[in-house]
Amino acid sequence: xxxxxxxxxxxxxxxxxxxxxxxxxxxxxxxxxxxxxxxxxxxxxxxxxxxxxxxxxxxxxxxxxxxxxxxxxxxxxxxxxxxxxxxxxxxxxxxxxxxxxxxxxxxxxxxxxxxxxxxxxxxxxxxxxxxxxxxxxxxxxxxxxxxxxxxxxxxxxxxxxxxxxxxxxxxxxxxxxxxxxxxxxxxxxxxxxxxxxxxxxxxxxxxxxxxxxxxxxxxxxxxxxxxxxxxxxxxxxxxxxxxxxxxxxxxxxxxxxxxxxxxxxxxxxxxxxxxxxxxxxxxxxxxxxxxxxxxxxxxxxxxxxxxxxxxxxxxxxxxxxxxxxxxxxxxxxxxxxxxxxxxxxxxxxxxxxxxxxxxxxxxxxxxxxxxxxxxxxxxxxxxxxxxxxxxxxxxxxxxxxxxxxxxxxxxxxxxxxxxxxxxxxxxxxxxxxxxxxxxxxxxxxxxxxxxx
Amino acid sequence: xxxxxxxxxxxxxxxxxxxxxxxxxxxxxxxxxxxxxxxxxxxxxxxxxxxxxxxxxxxxxxxxxxxxxxxxxxxxxxxxxxxxxxxxxxxxxxxxxxxxxxxxxxxxxxxxxxxxxxxxxxxxxxxxxxxxxxxxxxxxxxxxxxxxxxxxxxxxxxxxxxxxxxxxxxxxxxxxxxxxxxxxxxxxxxxxxxxxxxxxxxxxxxxxxxxxxxxxxxxxxxxxxxxxxxxxxxxxxxxxxxxxxxxxxxxxxxxxxxxxxxxxxxxxxxxxxxxxxxxxxxxxxxxxxxxxxxxxxxxxxxxxxxxxxxxxxxxxxxxxxxxxxxxxxxxxxxxxxxxxxxxxxxxxxxxxxxxxxxxxxxxxxxxxxxxxxxxxxxxxxxxxxxxxxxxxxxxxxxxxxxxxxxxxxxxxxxxxxxxxxxxxxxxxxxxxxxxxxxxxxxxxxxxxxxxx
Numbered sequence: 001x002x003x004x005x006x007x008x009x010x011x012x013x014x015x016x017x018x019x020x021x022x023x024x025x026x027x028x029x030x031x032x033x034x035x036x037x038x039x040x041x042x043x044x045x046x047x048x049x050x051x052x053x054x055x056x057x058x059x060x061x062x063x064x065x066x067x068x069x070x071x072x073x074x075x076x077x078x079x080x081x082x083x084x085x086x087x088x089x090x091x092x093x094x095x096x097x098x099x100x101x102x103x104x105x106x107x108x109x110x111x112x113x114x115x116x117x118x119x120x121x122x123x124x125x126x127x128x129x130x131x132x133x134x135x136x137x138x139x140x141x142x143x144x145x146x147x148x149x150x151x152x153x154x155x156x157x158x159x160x161x162x163x164x165x166x167x168x169x170x171x172x173x174x175x176x177x178x179x180x181x182x183x184x185x186x187x188x189x190x191x192x193x194x195x196x197x198x199x200x201x202x203x204x205x206x207x208x209x210x211x212x213x214x215x216x217x218x219x220x221x222x223x224x225x226x227x228x229x230x231x232x233x234x235x236x237x238x239x240x241x242x243x244x245x246x247x248x249x250x251x252x253x254x255x256x257x258x259x260x261x262x263x264x265x266x267x268x269x270x271x272x273x274x275x276x277x278x279x280x281x282x283x284x285x286x287x288x289x290x291x292x293x294x295x296x297x298x299x300x301x302x303x304x305x306x307x308x309x310x311x312x313x314x315x316x317x318x319x320x321x322x323x324x325x326x327x328x329x330x331x332x333x334x335x336x337x338x339x340x341x342x343x344x345x346x347x348x349x350x351x352x353x354x355x356x357x358x359x360x361x362x363x364x365x366x367x368x369x370x371x372x373x374x375x376x377x378x379x380x381x382x383x384x385x386x387x388x389x390x391x392x393x394x395x396x397x398x399x400x401x402x403x404x405x406x407x408x409x410x411x412x413x414x415x416x417x418x419x420x421x422x423x424x425x426x427x428x429x430x431x432x433x434x435x436x437x438x439x440x441x442x443x444x445x446x447x448x449x450x451x452x
Numbered sequence: 453x454x455x456x457x458x459x460x461x462x463x464x465x466x467x468x469x470x471x472x473x474x475x476x477x478x479x480x481x482x483x484x485x486x487x488x489x490x491x492x493x494x495x496x497x498x499x500x501x502x503x504x505x506x507x508x509x510x511x512x513x514x515x516x517x518x519x520x521x522x523x524x525x526x527x528x529x530x531x532x533x534x535x536x537x538x539x540x541x542x543x544x545x546x547x548x549x550x551x552x553x554x555x556x557x558x559x560x561x562x563x564x565x566x567x568x569x570x571x572x573x574x575x576x577x578x579x580x581x582x583x584x585x586x587x588x589x590x591x592x593x594x595x596x597x598x599x600x601x602x603x604x605x606x607x608x609x610x611x612x613x614x615x616x617x618x619x620x621x622x623x624x625x626x627x628x629x630x631x632x633x634x635x636x637x638x639x640x641x642x643x644x645x646x647x648x649x650x651x652x653x654x655x656x657x658x659x660x661x662x663x664x665x666x667x668x669x670x671x672x673x674x675x676x677x678x679x680x681x682x683x684x685x686x687x688x689x690x691x692x693x694x695x696x697x698x699x700x701x702x703x704x705x706x707x708x709x710x711x712x713x714x715x716x717x718x719x720x721x722x723x724x725x726x727x728x729x730x731x732x733x734x735x736x737x738x739x740x741x742x743x744x745x746x747x748x749x750x751x752x753x754x755x756x757x758x759x760x761x762x763x764x765x766x767x768x769x770x771x772x773x774x775x776x777x778x779x780x781x782x783x784x785x786x787x788x789x790x791x792x793x794x795x796x797x798x799x800x801x802x803x804x805x806x807x808x809x810x811x812x813x814x815x816x817x818x819x820x821x822x823x824x825x826x827x828x829x830x831x832x833x834x835x836x837x838x839x840x841x842x843x844x845x846x847x848x849x850x851x852x853x854x855x856x857x858x859x860x861x862x863x864x865x866x867x868x869x870x871x872x873x874x875x876x877x878x879x880x881x882x883x884x885x886x887x888x889x890x891x892x893x894x895x896x897x898x899x900x901x902x903x904x
Contacts, residue, residue, distance in 0.1 A: 007804075035679045035680055161645055162645055162646055165642050165645055171641055171642050172624065172683070188623075189623055189641045193610065193613055193617055193623075194617060210485075226704050226705075226708070227487045228487055229487075229701035231700060231701070248701075248704070249678075249683070249700075252677075252678050252700070252703075252707065255711075256707065256711070259708070259712075259715070260711075264793075266718055266719055267718055267785050267786055267790075267877070268782050269786055269789065273790060274790070274794045275791055279811050279815050282815045283815050283819055286783075286786050286819060287819055289782065289786075290779065290782055290783065291823070291826075293779055294779065294823055294826060296775075297772065297774060297827075298830060300771075300774040300775060301771035301772050301774075304771045304773075308767055308768065308771075311767040312764070312767040315760055315763040315764040316757075318756055318763050318767075318770040318773065319753035319760075320753050321756075321770065321773050321774060322752040322753075322777045322886055322890060323749025323750065323752060323753060325774045325777060325778065326748065326749055326781070326882065326886055327742065327746065329781070329882070330720050330741065330745045330879055330882070331742065333878075334719055334721055334741075337715065337721065338721065338726070338734070341715060341716075341726070341727075345708070345726075352459075356727060359730075359731050359734070362731040363731050363734045366731070366735045367738060370739065371739075371742060371743070374743075374746060375746065375749075375750070378750060425719070426785075427782055431778065434778055
């Protein structure tokens with residue numbers, strides 16, 4: 001019932017493929033869900049996967065394709081001729097999935113495939129969908145839906161639904177439109193089951209329908225469906241006409257992707273990689289931020305270089321360089337990530353930016369006072385230099401204040417300019433705070449050593 | 453249609469509440485969705501929220517309660533007598549929501565409330581649900597579902613569905629059971645609409661039904677629903693009997709929570725906080741990891757202290773302390789977060805732990821060689837000491853290798869011992885790598901300065 005991919009299973013499957021045992025290999029996968037077969041492909045090389053794929057029936061082969069990771073799918077489609085892609089896949093997929101697949105092909109290949117699509121209505125729907133930004137409601141929606149006229153009664157409605165339903169995998173809602181195709185309401189299947197068949201649709205439909213426009217960004221679509229607990233969401237055009245519907249499974253993918261992207265940025269990874277990717281992909285995703293970190297480190301070396309003389313005289317000042325740099329980095333990441341998460345989930349509240357910074361200042365002051373007091377006590381007892389004791393605790397307080405305000409302000413600023421605020425988390429914020437922290441520390445040190 | 457909470461709206465609402473203008477205040481919220489009203493409560497103080505709440509009708513008041521943040525809800529219920537909670541909320545909620553609310557109350561209060569629940573079937577369902585771990589399928593599921601017997605025909609089935617449907621908000625699937633209550637299949641509403649009414653359920657149901665056991669962990673439930681694109685998932689007991697169903701909206705919350713938790717850990721935050729929380733909550737969530745970072749910094753100071761003499765003679769060695777520490781931290785966070793994400797999404801692949809570490813070693817070597825070459829070139833031209841040039845580049849390479857392997861190994865180890873691997877991201881990994889990096893750097897420095 002539920003499939004778990006193991007090394008043993010995979011070894012046996014590979015063995016059968018290697019021995020050209022197509023019947024034996026097919027037996028192992030025939031009862032599996034397309035999502036499980038896609039997971040198996042992910043572990044096979046392209047020839048092995050193709051060996052299995054040609055044995056699958058049309059609908060299932062198309063469904064497996066949709067479940068593949070994007071780069072695996074692209075490699076898969078690259079070698080297939082346009083008419084095969086059209087007949088074996090595009091004709092059998094829902095319009096939104098078909099548009100996603102076509103959107104990944106080159107311009108020429110896409111046009112070639114489209115000329116071979118037999119169902120002209122499907123071809124038209126796909127061309128429509130390809131026009132929308134893939135990160136908008138238009139890019140997420142499918143054209144397949146059940147729409148009934150508000151003036152019909154339930155019997156007509158059921159008859160029409162039977163006709164329309166043939167194309168659609170699952171029905172969650174029936175949408176109600178007027179003669180001008182404008183969305184007027186929804187009808188739950190429960191209502192249809194419970195109401196006498198002469199009732200007019202208009203009188204039993206739910207008029208409080210939540211919808212989005214084609215240009216609504218995906219993130220907002222996800223937030224709306226999550227907030228209002230919806231499994232399907234109708235999409236309307238600028239004239240209010242019903243043009244498609246988005247289902248929750250597509251939105252779950254959006255939520256996971258968004259969360260994954262933010263997580264990657266805070267961890268300093270620039271591409272969507274997994275532990276099972278190869279060493280080259282993993283390196284490519286990691287080196288950009290490391291390079292920036294390295295530049296930051298060199299800048300840090302330059303800053304310390306300015307104070308070389310002081311360090312020659314008071315080498316103990318070097319002891320606390322890592323502490324100051326690390327604390328600046330930690331505090332900065334905390335501040336920026338709280339803001340980034342609140343922006344992502346629209347839970348920032350209604351208070352203005354000034355009030356937010358003031359609150360952050362309060363938090364930073366409390367944290368700063370506590371931690372500075374601890375390090376003051378430690379140094380008071382374990383360090384001989386009072387100047388150092390004073391320098392470290394004062395600098396730590398200063399760094400915490402600076403890093404908090406900077407970490408709060410930068411993501412808010414980026415958001416204002418419509419740049420992804422998550423860019424201001426992770427290595428960026430640590431690097432800037434490292435350098436600023438060093439500067440604050442050494443400057444304060446020079447002053448205090450001169451005074452005491 | 454879609455509501456956006458603004459400062460102006462809130463000011464006006466507060467104004468009306470302050471002037472005891474209950475009619476005016478009610479007018480502002482009466483057409484809003486419960487989720488929107490909950491969002492408004494979040495910005496009001498408890499008295500203002502209660503002023504609005506007593507004007508809401510039963511069903512709506514209960515729905516708003518469910519949409520509130522947990523701590524707001526607890527404060528809300530604290531002051532209400534048990535019979536009011538039972539009649540106004542518990543009787544009107546779905547069994548899963550009712551159990552969640554009751555689960556948040558103290559033991560005595562819960563028992564008191566349960567004695568007042570009028571619907572005895574509901575009370576029984578809730579008591580059943582309270583027995584399950586809240587992070588398991590049993591804790592997520594609701595008891596309300598439509599189940600039909602496999603031996604019925606469609607007409608009987610529809611009649612029975614009409615009877616059962618009265619209690620249920622939405623129907624996504626009809627579950628098919630045998631005489632012993634065992635789950636045998638599902639029936640899509642589409643099938644019900646398209647099939648002649650004399651057909652037997654047994655012959656038209658889908659037998660490939662994916663289900664989970666009551667003890668399946670929430671994370672796995674989320675992964676299954678996501679992977680197989682399900683909107684509802686039946687839950688069975690050890691005997692295979694159908695005991696409940698989980699809907700996708702509850703799972704979306706699980707996915708967001710899990711992603712949020714991992715994000716917090718990598719950012720060094722110990723509690724679920726939002727930018728709109730107060731300064732005290734924000735401080736409490738942030739100081740624990742800062743404290744650990746501070747301890748790490750003190751340990752770092754001790755490590756450098758051991759090499760104080762060397763630093764007195766070669767103060768330029770201090771220049772690159774921040775670079776080495778920062779790079780160790782960055783690389784460690786990258787490695788650990790890739791593993792943590794892959795564990796969370798079950799995309800770790802089938803290769804063993806040894807192979808993973810070997811691959812990580814390859815990635816670290818490539819990154820290490822490139823970055824060491826860059827810093828070698830920089831120091832060769834801009835630094836006078838060849839010993840320093842050699843020390844920094846060698847130490848950087850060593851730190852990158854150590855941090856990568858450590859960052860990969862620790863989360864895998866934690867997972868083995870059933871501890872949340874995400875603990876090994878963020879400040880923990882940076883702190884350890886800071887200290888180890890310093891140690892490697894200063895040790896190599898002493899060796900090379902002695903040689904050149």
